[in-house]
Amino acid sequence: VINACSFVDPVSGIREEIGYLDVGDPQGQVYLVHDHARGSPRGGVVLCGSINADREGCLRTLVDFARGLAAEGYEVLRFDYRGIGESTGQFSDYCFSDWRRDTEACVAYLRERLPGLPIGLWGIRAGALLASELFDAKLADGALFCAPLHAQAFMQAILRRSLVNDMTTRPNAKRSSRAEIFAALESGAVVNVDGYAWSKRLWEDAASHRFVMPASDARPWRVVDVSDNPRTEMGADLEAHRVLSTVGRFWEATPTRVARDSTLWQFTKDWLDSLCSGVAPPAVSS
């Protein structure tokens, strides 16, 4: 980790280490925050946040969850994908395949520091999609996917929200429709969506990143559905692994964060406890 520094959070008493992870890219490094477990670690978890405007809506929830889980005895890693937030590099140079490599690098980083202990992946939205790919590749021992969706569906949802915001804040501005924007992307134009430069490469790469439903997997995994997340999109029977949370689409409302007395926190803790104790998580009751 490059340029590392650390501090003890006065509220939780958790030691946090912050720095940049070299992933072999001269243009971009991954910003990393490592929350150290209170006492002997029981296991580890990598929190995979989302992309574009979702990032800022999720961030403080991830910070609170990371500190809370560290206080429960887990080593927790959270990070920004290259080109986004605190990580370096130009957004327009990266795509989902690159962000998958960032996630892999973070899992490898944590595994190296926790030999023999289970590692879980906790992902939200685009982060859940990338976590599902790594879980499918057997790179983690458990996974929790919060409101997952396929990459192109994710981009469409982001663009829809961006256009609605734009219509509200600039009612008289001339703007393109969603279909026109995707047509422009396909023709090679770079499109500004909430300040991020979407490229043809990003859009085309997104087509090859679909949420991978774990099939008859003994490792503990859960899909957390928020009230209006279309579960049918996943195209498989989720009932044995699906839990319904009442937190709503919190990533869309920047100031809010999900409290540690929420259902999402409880599902996270139950899942991680089961991952690290080997005991099956509580039965699902949707």
Next chain:
Amino acid sequence: VNRAPLIFRAGDVVMVGTVHVPARDAGAQRDRIGLLLLNGGPVPRAGSGDLAAYLCDRLGELGVMGFRFDVQGLGDASGPSWRLGDEFWRAGQRGHNDAAIASLVKDLCQKYSLRGMLIGGLCAGGILGLRAVAGLRSQALGLVLLEPNMRASEPLTRRDRLRSLVLRLRSFDDVLAMLTGKSRYARLFKPLQPWLTAMAARRTGPKLPGGVDRGIAARWRRLTCADVPTLLVVAADSEVDRYTGSVLETFPSAKQDGVRVARVPDSNHILLPENSRQKTADALCTWVAEIFPQAVART
């Protein structure tokens, strides 16, 4: 431009930030300056659409150091999270972060051998900076106000209302304005009103637009009168454009040149649509190069 994380402790508060270190040094040590951007509302320090990070990168290309920090309860900083953005905003307006930010600026200036700092941010970030500058002396070289939210919060509690009243009575000019305005106390002074009104107009100039935080407007005016320059970036024809324009009219005309106004067309409050990001960065870089030519690396 290289980035590195930074930690700053001020009492029980741990602020987490990022420094953008320019690849090339900007000349003489005594002329080094920095830019500090604070959270634009409850958004993490990179800013909406990573605007703040982009601005620091662009300024870094001129050889000027950029700093972005999360204040207590936001982003990566310590402290309990704010339950609502509005709570953070009200606390900020009451000076919740002032001391920590002022200490931070002093520390950064010392640590990086900076002559001083430009301070600001988007929306609430600009206001936090404006408030903190009052606690600094020579280290505050200028203000960077991007779509600053100068609206006063509605008083919620009796204490808020009392505080609002006290704030309105902080200066002689404000007392005059209150006595001659629509206040319930005004009628007590009815016989004196024509004389008071004329006197108040002579002292304060045009009346501030309704809803503007008078304390913040007065601070900004005082700083401008003390020759602290401001870069004000607004979305053209936006609400902020209109009321900051009205606030500016209340400044002494001889001092209004101290505020450089950049109006970004076809934009919105977060300065992201179309080419707003680039235009905001262009305005920042041009202003810094003009006001602090010795601090900018020669190409």
